Amino acid sequence: xxxxxxxxxxxxxxxxxxxxxxxxxxxxxxxxxxxxxxxxxxxxxxxxxxxxxxxxxxxxxxxxxxxxxxxxxxxxxxxxxxxxxxxxxxxxxxxxxxxxxxxxxxxxxxxxxxxxxxxxxxxxxxxxxxxxxxxxx
Numbered sequence: 001x002x003x004x005x006x007x008x009x010x011x012x013x014x015x016x017x018x019x020x021x022x023x024x025x026x027x028x029x030x031x032x033x034x035x036x037x038x039x040x041x042x043x044x045x046x047x048x049x050x051x052x053x054x055x056x057x058x059x060x061x062x063x064x065x066x067x068x069x070x071x072x073x074x075x076x077x078x079x080x081x082x083x084x085x086x087x088x089x090x091x092x093x094x095x096x097x098x099x100x101x102x103x104x105x106x107x108x109x110x111x112x113x114x115x116x117x118x119x120x121x122x123x124x125x126x127x128x129x130x131x132x133x134x135x136x137x
Contacts, residue, residue: 013101014105014108017102018105018109021038022039022099022105023098023102023105025097028093028094028097029097054072057070058072081135096120098114103117103121104118
């Protein structure tokens, strides 16, 4: 029961994703056809918030739920892995019509077909785990 706050935050986040139509296949379709700013605005907002929060983490202003400083380990530069990973992620997103986070929102809305997407996402994570040592750094 001590982690109930995280469940509540997750539920609220799911409601926000649903109400902002991030889980809408049509909104994703519009984005990939460059017909609407809706999704780009949401993604851009998330990137800006992520940049600000990361800076605050690094300065020690924001701490984890135990009150400890959050340590962010710098990653090695890797343009190839970023481009290849982005292409694979984008293709999966375009083919399925759902990003990883909103999959669970779709399931919560009653879209039973989201189970297939969740299975595919888990399978992809498993395959990545097996192949991660052989992938370019």
